[in-house]
Amino acid sequence: MAMAFMTTWSGRPCWRYCNPSARNLEGIVFDVDKDGKVTVEEQCLDRHPLSQLISRESVTNSKTKIPWAVNLFSEWIMSGFVQEDVEVGAVSEHPSRGVLNLSPTQSNVTLQPQKTSANGGVEFAANSGQFLTMAGQRDARWNYRWGVITFRIDANTGSAEETVLLDINQGLGPSKSSPKVWYNKKDGLFIQFVGRGATGLDRRIMNAKNVIADGKTWNVVVFGMRQGRMFASVNGVTLTTTEEQPSRFSSELAYDANSFIGDNRNDGNMAWAYDTILLGQTELTEAMVRKLEGWAAHRLGFQANLPADHPYRELPPVLDEEDLPRRYVHDDEAWTAWGQSLTKSVTRVNTGGDRVEPEGWERVFFDDFRAFRISPSTSNEGDLWQAPGWNTAVGNDARLLPPGATPDVYPHDPENQLQTISIAKQGNTWYGSAFYSVNDLGQGYVWSGPKIFRIRCMFPKIAEHLLPGGLFPAFWSYGIEFLYWRTSNRIEVDWFEFVGTNGYYYNGMSSHLHYTHVKNIFVRQNDSYQRYKVFGGNLTPLENNLGLYVWDGQFHTWEFVVDEDWTYVNVTIPDRRSGTEKWVEVCRCPTPALYLEPMYLLVDYALRANDGLPKSEREDFVIDWIEVLQKTEQINAIPKPFVARPQLVGDAAVGGTLTCIPNVENVTDLRYYWFADGYPLTYGADPTYTLTEVEVGKTIRCMVKAVGALDMPEAWTEPVLVK
Numbered sequence: 001m002a003m004a005f006m007t008t009w010s011g012r013p014c015w016r017y018c019n020p021s022a023r024n025l026e027g028i029v030f031d032v033d034k035d036g037k038v039t040v041e042e043q044c045l046d047r048h049p050l051s052q053l054i055s056r057e058s059v060t061n062s063k064t065k066i067p068w069a070v071n072l073f074s075e076w077i078m079s080g081f082v083q084e085d086v087e088v089g090a091v092s093e094h095p096s097r098g099v100l101n102l103s104p105t106q107s108n109v110t111l112q113p114q115k116t117s118a119n120g121g122v123e124f125a126a127n128s129g130q131f132l133t134m135a136g137q138r139d140a141r142w143n144y145r146w147g148v149i150t151f152r153i154d155a156n157t158g159s160a161e162e163t164v165l166l167d168i169n170q171g172l173g174p175s176k177s178s179p180k181v182w183y184n185k186k187d188g189l190f191i192q193f194v195g196r197g198a199t200g201l202d203r204r205i206m207n208a209k210n211v212i213a214d215g216k217t218w219n220v221v222v223f224g225m226r227q228g229r230m231f232a233s234v235n236g237v238t239l240t241t242t243e244e245q246p247s248r249f250s251s252e253l254a255y256d257a258n259s260f261i262g263d264n265r266n267d268g269n270m271a272w273a274y275d276t277i278l279l280g281q282t283e284l285t286e287a288m289v290r291k292l293e294g295w296a297a298h299r300l301g302f303q304a305n306l307p308a309d310h311p312y313r314e315l316p317p318v319l320d321e322e323d324l325p326r327r328y329v330h331d332d333e334a335w336t337a338w339g340q341s342l343t344k345s346v347t348r349v350n351t352g353g354d355r356v357e358p359e360g361w362e363r364v365f366f367d368d369f370r371a372f373r374i375s376p377s378t379s380n381e382g383d384l385w386q387a388p389g390w391n392t393a394v395g396n397d398a399r400l401l402p403p404g405a406t407p408d409v410y411p412h413d414p415e416n417q418l419q420t421i422s423i424a425k426q427g428n429t430w431y432g433s434a435f436y437s438v439n440d441l442g443q444g445y446v447w448s449g450p451k452i453f454r455i456r457c458m459f460p461k462i463a464e465h466l467l468p469g470g471l472f473p474a475f476w477s478y479g480i481e482f483l484y485w486r487t488s489n490r491i492e493v494d495w496f497e498f499v500g501t502n503g504y505y506y507n508g509m510s511s512h513l514h515y516t517h518v519k520n521i522f523v524r525q526n527d528s529y530q531r532y533k534v535f536g537g538n539l540t541p542l543e544n545n546l547g548l549y550v551w552d553g554q555f556h557t558w559e560f561v562v563d564e565d566w567t568y569v570n571v572t573i574p575d576r577r578s579g580t581e582k583w584v585e586v587c588r589c590p591t592p593a594l595y596l597e598p599m600y601l602l603v604d605y606a607l608r609a610n611d612g613l614p615k616s617e618r619e620d621f622v623i624d625w626i627e628v629l630q631k632t633e634q635i636n637a638i639p640k641p642f643v644a645r646p647q648l649v650g651d652a653a654v655g656g657t658l659t660c661i662p663n664v665e666n667v668t669d670l671r672y673y674w675f676a677d678g679y680p681l682t683y684g685a686d687p688t689y690t691l692t693e694v695e696v697g698k699t700i701r702c703m704v705k706a707v708g709a710l711d712m713p714e715a716w717t718e719p720v721l722v723k
Contacts, residue, residue, distance in 0.1 A: 025053055040074055041521055049075055049522045052329045056321045066319035070148070070278065070295055073323060074098070075487055075522045078143045079279045081261070083122055088115050091122055094132060094261075099281075099487060099520050100143065104132035104261050113262065121273035124262050126157035129269065131262030136169045140178065141195075141251045141441060143486055143518070144168060144279040146224030147179055150296045153272035154215025155185045160268030166277060168259045174201065174378065175254035179223060179279075182263075183211065183270065191223045191232045191239075195251035198381040202249060205242050208234035212305070215271055219305075220296035225249055226283045227671055227707040228380070228443045229685060236293045236306040236313075247671070247684025248380045250439040275300060282325070282484040286667060286708040291317040326711045328481055328597050330489065330513060332529060338592045339532035347534055347587045352545030355570040355583040358561050361452055362635055364703070365445060365628035366678035369419040372412035374403045377440045383682045386444065387435040389602065390483075396472060397609035398423045398432030407618075409433035409605070417624075421605045423471075424618040434604035442483040445628075445673075445680065448598035452629040453477070453495060453560045455603070458622045461553025464503045469612030471500030473621040475558065477599040487522045489529070490514040491594055495560045495569075501611050502538065503551045508569055508587060509534030509560075511594065535569065535587040546584065548573055555624055559583075567591045601626070627678070639713035641665050646704045646717045653691065653723040660687045660702040660717060669708030675701050676722075695722045 030038045032045060043050050051073040059066075071077065080097035081104065090112040096103040106112045113122050113130045124130045137143055151165060162184040169176050178194040188209040195202040211219050211234060223232035228248040232239045261277065263269045276296065284292070294312025297303040306313045350356075367373075367384065375382025377389050387410065388400035403410050407424040409431055421433035438444030455475050462468075479491030492512040499505055513529040520526070539548040548556070548571065559570040568588045575582040605621045607613075638645055644663040650656055660672050674681040674689045676698040681689065689700070699719035706713050 044521045046524065048329055048524060049073065051075065051324060052327050054324060056324050059319055059324065060321055068291060068295060068317040068319050068323070070292060071097070072319060075485075075520075076280045076282065077278055078281050078486070078518075081274075081277045083115065083119070083275050086115050086122060088117065090114055091132070094122065098279075099518055099522075100137075102134045102137070104134040104259075106130070106132050121152065121275045123273040124269060124271065126154070126271035127159055127268055129263070129267030131260050131264040133264065134259050134261075136254060136257030136259050138253050138255060139486070139517075140168055140254055141175050142483065143281055144179065145282060145484070146222070146280050146284050147181075148220065148222050148276060148278040148292050148296060149181060150218055150220045150275040150300065151272060152215060152218050153183055153211070153213050153270055155183070155213035155270060157215070158268050158270035160266050160270075161185050163266065163269040163272060164260070164263040165272065165274070166261055167264075168279070169254040169257035170260055170264075171257050174252040176257060178251070178254075181221065181223070183213070183272070185213075185270070189219075189221065189234060191221065191230075193225055193230050193249070195249045196376070196379045197246070198379060202246065202251075202380045204230040204245060204249070206230060206232040206239040207242055208232075208237070208239055210234055210237050217305070218275065218300045218302050220293055222284075222289050222292045224284055225441070226669060227705070227712070228441070229669070231289065231669070233289060233293060236290075236297070236310045245685075246380045247686070248383065248439065248443050250378050250380055250386075250441050250443070252378045281486050283707075285322055285325075285710050286669060287322045287710070291322065322710055327485065328479065328488070328491065328594070330524070330529070331593070332524070335513070335529065335592065335594070338590060339530060342532060342534055342589055347589050348537075348544060349588070350585045351587060352541075353585050355559070355585045356561075356568055358452060358559075358629070360632055361629040362632050363627060363678040364447070364630050364635065365675070365680060366625065367627075367680065368417055368625040369412065369623065370414075370417050370679075372410075372414070372419070374410050374419075374435050376402045376404075377436060378402075379439075382439060383684070384444075384680055385435040385437065386439040387433065389434050389436045390440040394434045394602075394604050394606060395432035396606040397470070398430040398605075398607035400434055401431045405431075407431060410435070411620075419623045420620045421473075421603060421623070422618050422620050423605050423607050423614070425614075430607050430609070430613075432604065432606050434602060434606075437601040438480070438483075442480055442600075444600065444683075446480045446598050446600045447628055447630060449596050449634055450564055450631050451562050451599075452627075453562075453601065454557060454627040454629075456555055456557040456624040456626075458553065458555045458624070459498070459551045460620055462503070462551040464549070464551075467500050467503050467551055468614035468619065469499075469501040470608040470610070470614070471498070471619055472606040472608050473498055474602075474604055474606070476602050478602065479594075480598045480600055482517065486518045487516055487520040489516055489523055489525070491597055491599070493595060493599070496558060498550050499608075499611070503549045504538040504540050505536075506539050506548075506550075506586065507533070507536055509567075509589065511592070513594065534567075534589045539586070546573070546586070557581075562591060562595045564596070565591055567595055601628075635716045638715060641667050641706060641709050642704075642713065642715045646702060646715055648700065648702060648717045648720045650688075652700065652720045654693050654696060655691065657688050657690045658700060658702075658720065660689075660704060662687070662704045662706075663715075664704070664706055664709075667706050667709045669706075671705045671707050673703040673705065675703070691722055698722055
């Protein structure tokens, strides 16, 4: 990575302008070597990135307008290529900027593009077959969620009808040639992403006719994926797909591929040149797309070609709150102090006693498994649970399978409305199961702030002396940030993990801040931090005032209450006096900041072979229902850019259609999540839902997620009763 990255494009060391208005930065010396420049390495030296240290208030309240450049906070860029980084002459290698060190090269002298002048760009001569190549990106579906190309092209040259400008992971299949950008003399510019659909490829293509193809005029294209739907613009004009898009997008890892700048398959290419090619992580807001368009246009002086109403047609962009999305900023001193506070006198003060009754909560999610709704996590088809998820290590010694595979490790009982996940043996191989509340790219159900997770489940009745030691079922969560910011540490909280070596042992609330997926300088620690466990002990009357043997063949409801101050673990056990169940507390702890982060749910059944294999061919984990609650004030909140709570209008009767009025200003990209008494009906970009007989007597609510806005805020409608 170019260590002086922050000062190159903007022309100014950004810290000199940010520091005076950021009170929490006072006294920090960024220019460690006192050479008059602040490198990225100096900016991040033993601290969080500058973008995480600056408060939004210091930016929005500042009278000083800080000129903006795409590399102002360079963590956004995974791979970047700008013409300043190559000398005039033949280009055998273009040094890469960004987190990933992937420099495109060309060893064949006749196929090398040229830089003929200081500001002319990297040029590919007509009919030359010139191109640069670099290693494919297996994780491009996460690492390259958006891109920018500033280019000029001469449609009057070249013997071929079309020329490829950029082709990531070239090939056919999910995550292949994705993204890909090419120009056709007749039909204009095309941008493509490819994922997996229910019956084949999910190929998203956008086409632009407004490219100026005279070989002299620069154009800018900004493209990407945002919460399952593709977006793109050319010279500030928003594009649409050639066919209606599905509301969700997912894909597979891309193996055995190479990526190309230029057309490696066509020596009849048009003459073209690029100034900048950027590929970045996370999902851009609509406002950030406009900033990228404005920056590119002003950088090369073609801002007059932007639409008349473009916010940056007259003036270039400046630093604002869009540059400061909410991120988890880890305080390791507080984390260590929390971990050290987890003494038995704190965590087990009420073990076996009556639970603290949760108050002020409302149901926001409830699946009683009335239907089988587990879909492949690499596909666009699912709108509830996704399997087996992105982390293949979850199964331990059992190979994770997707739904529909053999053996079936996701058997569903429609009559009793029970969902089972299993470990099962076929031949000499054990197979495991896992499902997530989001797909591999992070679209689905996520809950932030205070929350209650509940699961009612049962394990088969097995005597302890017959219990297979390798059984390892779990109910747990990951933080969502890691899927979008590949430079972030990954949050994991294990609400319960049971081990077959001891049927009374509760391995509870093991809490982690893991390594980053991509090693980088933007985090204080690339490796995992110290983990802490709230409860590790036997749920016996003698040891913990409880009598709960997990493999007892009975249903128990587990409850995990994450409130602002305290977190409680509760469970139902048989009440011999009443013959019913009663709630008891298992443990409690002060709530660390990590627990309040946006999280999604996972349920899995894994196998630890070294601890002992089952003698049977299958072991089951049976789930009756899963429920999530949030605070009433969270549900009633009206965050910016909502100007009022969303509203449901229409005929609330069987066959009638309800329409959700989002009441959002200045944002167009929205998702609508529909619920009936908390049961998730579906979600997507459609603001309407047609009611069926199944919803009669239930209350319908819609949660609107403003995915095109900063931090993707959510707002809820009032409930409407279906007649």
